[in-house]
Amino acid sequence: MRASRPVVHPVEAPPPAAVAxxxxxxAVEAGGGGGAAAHGGENAQPRGVRMKDPPGSPGTPGGLxxxxxxxxxxxxxxxxxxxxxxxxxxxxxxYLVAAAILQCLWSLSLAVVDIYALxxxxxxxxxxxxxxxxxGDGITGxxxxxxxxxxxxxxxLIGNDLNICANNHCASFETATAMAFISWFAxxxxxxxxxxxxxxx
Amino acid sequence: MRASRPVVHPVEAPPPAAVAxxxxxxAVEAGGGGGAAAHGGENAQPRGVRMKDPPGSPGTPGGLxxxxxxxxxxxxxxxxxxxxxxxxxxxxxxYLVAAAILQCLWSLSLAVVDIYALxxxxxxxxxxxxxxxxxGDGITGxxxxxxxxxxxxxxxLIGNDLNICANNHCASFETATAMAFISWFAxxxxxxxxxxxxxxx
Numbered sequence: 001m002r003a004s005r006p007v008v009h010p011v012e013a014p015p016p017a018a019v020a021x022x023x024x025x026x027a028v029e030a031g032g033g034g035g036a037a038a039h040g041g042e043n044a045q046p047r048g049v050r051m052k053d054p055p056g057s058p059g060t061p062g063g064l065x066x067x068x069x070x071x072x073x074x075x076x077x078x079x080x081x082x083x084x085x086x087x088x089x090x091x092x093x094x095y096l097v098a099a100a101i102l103q104c105l106w107s108l109s110l111a112v113v114d115i116y117a118l119x120x121x122x123x124x125x126x127x128x129x130x131x132x133x134x135x136g137d138g139i140t141g142x143x144x145x146x147x148x149x150x151x152x153x154x155x156x157l158i159g160n161d162l163n164i165c166a167n168n169h170c171a172s173f174e175t176a177t178a179m180a181f182i183s184w185f186a187x188x189x190x191x192x193x194x195x196x197x198x199x200x201x
Numbered sequence: 202m203r204a205s206r207p208v209v210h211p212v213e214a215p216p217p218a219a220v221a222x223x224x225x226x227x228a229v230e231a232g233g234g235g236g237a238a239a240h241g242g243e244n245a246q247p248r249g250v251r252m253k254d255p256p257g258s259p260g261t262p263g264g265l266x267x268x269x270x271x272x273x274x275x276x277x278x279x280x281x282x283x284x285x286x287x288x289x290x291x292x293x294x295x296y297l298v299a300a301a302i303l304q305c306l307w308s309l310s311l312a313v314v315d316i317y318a319l320x321x322x323x324x325x326x327x328x329x330x331x332x333x334x335x336x337g338d339g340i341t342g343x344x345x346x347x348x349x350x351x352x353x354x355x356x357x358l359i360g361n362d363l364n365i366c367a368n369n370h371c372a373s374f375e376t377a378t379a380m381a382f383i384s385w386f387a388x389x390x391x392x393x394x395x396x397x398x399x400x401x402x
Binding site: 157200 | 291362396
């Protein structure tokens with residue numbers, strides 16, 4: 001818990017606009033430095049106004065909900081796939097299990113960070129933290145999508161192309177693939193929002 | 202060619218900073234409006250300074266090179282996969298062919314737009330154009346990655362898990378999959394750069 005402390009900071013910074021405006025008024029009354037004082041007031045105002053986190057970004061209830069959905073569906077894909085006894089014979093299904101474990105761990109750890117930020121009412125708009133979240137989301141999202149697509153290819157091959165579902169757990173494979181896709185669909189908004197807030201700061 | 206005209210605009214806008222600065226100087230000399238004039242000069246300056254396109258973004262030689270690499274490797278994946286006679290029996294390989302066709306058409310059309318922008322020395326930083334490029338890159342990139350992963354899953358199943366390469370064109374399938382992955386790797390920077398420039402404007 002102590003490790004996440006440096007990445008959080010208060011949402012509401014004490015607005016220095018009032019102080020700067022008072023200084024500007026004094027300077028204007030003194031005369032001569034009117035242009036410079038107006039310049040200073042212009043620069044000080046955006047520092048006091050802080051944009052609210054968009055829903056779904058880290059440290060908001062929406063972001064926490066997205067993380068929990070990702071972790072739940074990744075865990076479901078893992079459980080359904082691991083419940084079949086013949087998944088280790090296909091590399092793509094082993095890869096799906098590995099990707100689901102990684103996705104579940106990543107989403108759960110970020111959910112813990114979100115819960116902490118919500119409990120202490122702090123924002124997670126630290127540039128380094130957002131950069132780490134974006135890169136992690138990009139990597140886990142690519143791996144999860146790849147695993148889901150590989151499993152879908154094998155499942156369609158078994159079920160539609162070869163018609164050997166009688167000897168295989170087609171229903172379990174399809175369910176696990178669908179869960180992995182849903183987990184990826186829940187991850188995509190987090191990744192896009194994080195990247196957006198990293199690029200637009 | 203005429204359809205792409207509205208999305209381009211000149212790189213070098215005539216800088217209005219000089220005019221604004223002259224007006225500000227006149228106002229300061231007249232006295233009384235010093236603060237307002239400095240304010241006007243402050244606002245006018247960023248409009249004259251235009252950020253240079255980062256290498257790899259649309260309308261630059263790097264962007265054109267990325268598009269040509271994407272189109273070349275997508276066409277290579279398509280050609281290698283279509284050269285095998287049994288690819289229609291596997292759904293994932295048909296999907297790879299379809300995704301490679303889409304990727305090739307998309308990259309070639311954007312390469313044409315890039316060539317046009319380079320020939321007439323214009324920038325493609327129009328917000329609507331960048332938005333369309335980003336969404337198109339995202340969709341084609343997801344489809345290409347999905348197709349490549351599905352083909353890779355099938356190829357690994359045939360070659361490593363079942364060891365039936367003797368009856369199949371394993372080398373062709375592996376080559377086509379690798380080409381699709383390379384095409385996706387060339388697409389990713391375009392997509393990230395477009396999204397970055399869309400978010401940071």
